[in-house]
Amino acid sequence: MATIGDVAREAGVSRSTVSSVLTGRKYVSPQTRAKVDAAVAKLHFSVNAGARALATSRTMTFGVVVRFHEAEFSPALAAYLIALSDAAREQGYSVVLLTEPDGTEAVRRAISGRQVDGFILLNVVDDDPRLEPISQARYPAVLIGMPQDARGVDAVDLDFAAAAAMLVDHIADAGHREAMFVRWPEELYSSGSTYATRFDRSARERAERRDLRLVPVSVPVGPEQVRTTLRAALENPENPHALLIHNDAAVAMLPFVLGDLGLEVPADRSVVSLHAAELARLYVLSFTSVESEPVAVAQAAVEMLGKRIASPDSPVHKRLIMPHLEPRASVETVA
Secondary structure, eight states: OOOHHHHHHHTTTTTHHHHHHOOOSSSOOHHHHHHHHHHHHHHTOOOOHHHHHHHHHHOOOOEOOOOOOOOOOOOOOOOOHHHHHHHHTTTTEEEEOOOOSSSSHHHHHHHHTTTTTTEEEEBBBBBBBTTHHHHHHHEEEESSSSSSSTTEEEEEEOOOOHHHHHHHHHHHHHSSSSSEEEEEEEHHHTTBHHHHHHHHHHHHHHEEEEHHHEEEEEESSSSSHHHHHHHHHHOOSSSSSSEOOOOHHHHHHHHHHHHTOOOOOTTTTTTEEEOEEEEHHHHHHEEEEEEEHHHHHHHHHHHHHHHHHHHHTOOEEEEOOOOOOEOOSEEEEOO
């Protein structure tokens, strides 16, 4: 049976480095971790998880706290959950979902019982009540979202402000002077959802700077409601022919509505959107877009949480994942 020394020799690292990878006590670079993982797989080395937890006082589990708003689109959230689970597993951690309606109490119970080594919070809003028990206990956590006050907790997210500016610029550069702004339902903005409000604020500011008139259209997430609302907006002759979309349910249903109305992109409507690549594959979307990068965001969140667990007193870190535009010839140039 292979020993930790055998793994160290195979990977070309020290025994302590192998131990750090297996226990998660210290941060190890992804490159070194990959060497150790490869050696572990080659030698069929195994660790008793129960013994490791006792030895390190760790559960080797992350708590992913989900606060799902009924105005959001569940397939988009699923992309983040899968990415988080995959990224955690690569670092030797498992994931438990905390989905209770009272997320604050769920976090408080998990801290009291030391049920997880740290938290990753999704669906973050400004003045998020889940931050109170985490901040008070100084418990390791990472937010996927950028509230105005993170209460001393690490945070990571896509740069939604930059994404909005990119999409507005793409429409304006094509010569359009007005566009429908297909948005989430109003209650999502009033709840303080950070990704929605950051995109909305930036889109409006950029549009004003570029002399682009935005006509807001709030779209609910129920399939029939989406279809009805989009159809009415597209059939209204007073609405612009260009669409800027930040609503996953709306962009998923748009091809069906366009087909119902016999409209083509970009000849009849110009379209740009922010959505996940997985959503594009699932609904066969071919619009110019900024990808929401759930995999990159999840990997960064897991890496940050691992570092926070290893170094609880290190400075608070905030990270924005830079977006990139994927042109797909869905915007007609206007003379």
